[in-house]
Amino acid sequence: MEAFEVRQLTPEQVRGVYRRHILHDFPANERKPLSAILRALERNEYICFGAFREEQLLAYAYVVVLREECPLYLFDYLAVCRGLRSRSIGSGFLRALMSGPLRDAGCVLLEIDDPDYAENADERALRLRRERFYLRNGLRHTGVTALVFHVHYRIMELPVCPPHSIREASAIYRRLYHAIMPEWVYRSMVEVTPE
Secondary structure: OOOOEEEEOOHHHHHHHHHHHHHHHOOHHHOOOHHHHHHHHHOOOEEEEEEEEOOEEEEEEEEEEEOOOOOEEEEEEEEEOOOOOOOOHHHHHHHHHHHOOOOOOOEEEEEEEOHHHOOOHHHHHHHHHHHHHHHHOOOEEEEEEEEEOOEEEEEEEOOOOOOOOHHHHHHHHHHHHHHHOOHHHHHHHEEEEOO
């Protein structure tokens, strides 16, 4: 595995990673506007990390945060940069985040594209491969599913604290989304099961 350092991204780096990577790494229906991310950063509801080897960005994570006694986190974007995948950077980055900046968490959730809603066999295989990656790295299924802006997700939990029940995970997931979007948007664009 390649050695790297985890750093919190500056607002300028957040802009640069969004334009150079997120726009290419995530489909349009899964991307928030950059302006929404920057507003959430200003409100202290968002935090962004990068894995760096010297000044080269290897991977990045954009994370929603609800700051409480034990903070609650939801990965919004997590990816290894193109051309650097399949080198165990993603696994190392997850471990570094869990043992570093996210170690004080009350819960850390992550959305994966639901393989049951893939448009074709190739897309389903890709989604299942991503799911296996997270399972290999210790994440667990919460049993929660969601439909957010017309995209179906399965919700997983990082092993930074004792596992939450399906009801607890659902409540935490809903609270995180309530924290970052107006109520009318939440009501019209977010469905969580179980409620």
